[in-house]
Amino acid sequence: MKVSAKNTLLSCEHASHRIPAAHRYLFRNASDVLASHRGWDPGALECATRLSKKLNLPLLKGSCSRLLIDLNRSLHHRQVFSDYTRLLPKAVRQTIIEDIYLPYRDQLRQTIAANITKRGFVLHLSIHSFAPVLNGSLRDADIGLLYDPHRTHEKNIAARLQLHLITLDPTLKIRRNYPYRGVADGATTQCRREFSGRVYAGVEIEINQKYPLGGDHNRWRQLQDHIILAVNNIFQTT
Numbered sequence: 049m050k051v052s053a054k055n056t057l058l059s060c061e062h063a064s065h066r067i068p069a070a071h072r073y074l075f076r077n078a079s080d081v082l083a084s085h086r087g088w089d090p091g092a093l094e095c096a097t098r099l100s101k102k103l104n105l106p107l108l109k110g111s112c113s114r115l116l117i118d119l120n121r122s123l124h125h126r127q128v129f130s131d132y133t134r135l136l137p138k139a140v141r142q143t144i145i146e147d148i149y150l151p152y153r154d155q156l157r158q159t160i161a162a163n164i165t166k167r168g169f170v171l172h173l174s175i176h177s178f179a180p181v182l183n184g185s186l187r188d189a190d191i192g193l194l195y196d197p198h199r200t201h202e203k204n205i206a207a208r209l210q211l212h213l214i215t216l217d218p219t220l221k222i223r224r225n226y227p228y229r230g231v232a233d234g235a236t237t238q239c240r241r242e243f244s245g246r247v248y249a250g251v252e253i254e255i256n257q258k259y260p261l262g263g264d265h266n267r268w269r270q271l272q273d274h275i276i277l278a279v280n281n282i283f284q285t286t
């Protein structure tokens with residue numbers, strides 16, 4: 049298994065807090081919630097875009113808020129629809145699924161499948177960010193790396209990413225399978241059901257939103273640079 053820029057792809061499910069015009073009536077007076085961490089992952093798209101440009105990696109990004117439909121949840125998951133959309137008539141929810149959810153998931157699946165056919169292996173890096181404080185508790189990490197501990201390639205890639213990041217900045221706190229478990233419901237978990245650990249590795253990079261939202265632009269840029277360097281190092285060492 050050789051990982052390179054040629055068999056790696058990026059995704060960013062929570063890239064945007066946009067609501068398509070047809071559904072905006074559901075979000076009147078909700079602009080604050082949409083702009084908060086509940087509506088999207090601040091900073092995730094910026095980092096994913098820089099990774100994509102610097103390392104020449106394809107990037108698939110969500111185009112609307114998770115409060116309309118969450119691209120990082122399975123269709124059977126209760127939170128695939130939010131408090132704003134869960135009680136909509138079934139036909140309206142079905143339209144949202146067909147217009148927004150399925151095209152994204154199908155494209156992700158097809159891109160991975162095509163790469164596996166062509167290269168024999170795919171590394172899928174899904175870029176997210178997490179709120180520094182949730183329900184009153186402080187989340188004690190700068191970056192979380194989420195993966196399935198039973199998948200050897202994912203485990204190795206996460207360990208290498210962690211090592212590279214710590215080498216670049218020993219003050220960083222990098223935690224594995226934190227603040228969520230890698231096997232919890234999500235796009236990578238769903239992909240694992242379809243693609244074996246022999247041909248697919250899905251790792252989520254979760255960035256603490258205190259960096260993009262903290263006001264220290266240089267520190268945020270530096271963290272992104274370190275993530276780019278760490279991913280580039282994976283290509284050179286695996």
Ligand SMILES: [Zn+2]
Nearest residue numbers: 062089176177
């Ligand atoms: Zn996210």
